[in-house]
Amino acid sequence: MITLDSIRRPVERELEAFDAFVERNIRAEGELLSEMLRYALSSRGKGIRPIVVMLSAALHSPEGRVVALERSCLAAMLVEMIHVASLIHDDVIDEADTRRGKPSVNARWQSHRAVLLGDYILAKNLGVGMASGEFDLVSHVCAAMATLCEGEALQSDCAGRRGATRGEYFDIINKKTASLIAVSASAGAMAAGAPAEAVERMRRYGEALGTAFQIQDDILDYTRSARTGKPANNDLREGKVTLPLLPLLEEADAARRDELLDRLARCADDERSVDYLQQAVERGGGLAAAAATMGEYVARARAQLAPYPPSPVRAALDALCSYVAERDR
């Protein structure tokens, strides 16, 4: 099993510099915001996005040592703070009580303060970006904020009107997840001064990696032994049609489809419907089919690395593809 520690190794020093950069630049005024901010930043997740930024910057630097460290730290901070703020807002929208095994910000401080904290993080982030004068990077990364909102709005629209198509599912995950991982990879290359075609190649790498990442997230939601720190089957309770459920809906006749969608609509407050759909997905091969589709995106991400000569940094970006597909948390 590939570990995230081994993937981080080629850019360990750069990631330490990134942590110090965030510590220096993202600070709050007043007791309440300071306490909430400390909580949100100390319960950050795996840090996949900063890892992608730094590995991509290293891939486009001589001998794999990031040349423009300050610019790369800025790119990683811009991406990671958008991610942190979006999850704080997402937990308000989903009325989620836990995030990574701990109370969500909204559960601990109530939704109105959680919204404020997310806004505050975004405001600080933009402020640091504008003060840096690195406008190419800031406008490149911050364009993803609107895309995330579009993904979240489409997801809400689909959950509210019985079912989503495969096309809508891929549109949602492209916008809500793949877009920010794509921007992490392209911004890393951009920070290192790579040419436009390399920036675009890394965008494609990140987009495919991010799609695989979200598919695995959706598979883990149906996997009761997963260690995500979130209750299993949350997506069903939130009325979301994700990839594992799609083949069942697609292969069903009209009556069966209606039955499945009725069950889904009841999942919010009926655990028997949750169990029913969980088992229908397992027995109907929905998890295996989703895993096969994820494998196609992993291969697509890997293929983007082919033009680069072998190096520890390229190997880490390649290993990240396996990690994303194998992870259980």
Ligand code: FPP
């Ligand atoms: C998690 O999805 C949510 C996202 C990846 C994106 C959330 C985006 C917004 C709330 C729009 C606001 C954007 C900004 C820039 C503040 P999920 O609910 O499927 O995953 P989960 O199970 O981890 O909650």
Ligand code: MG
């Ligand atoms: Mg959520």
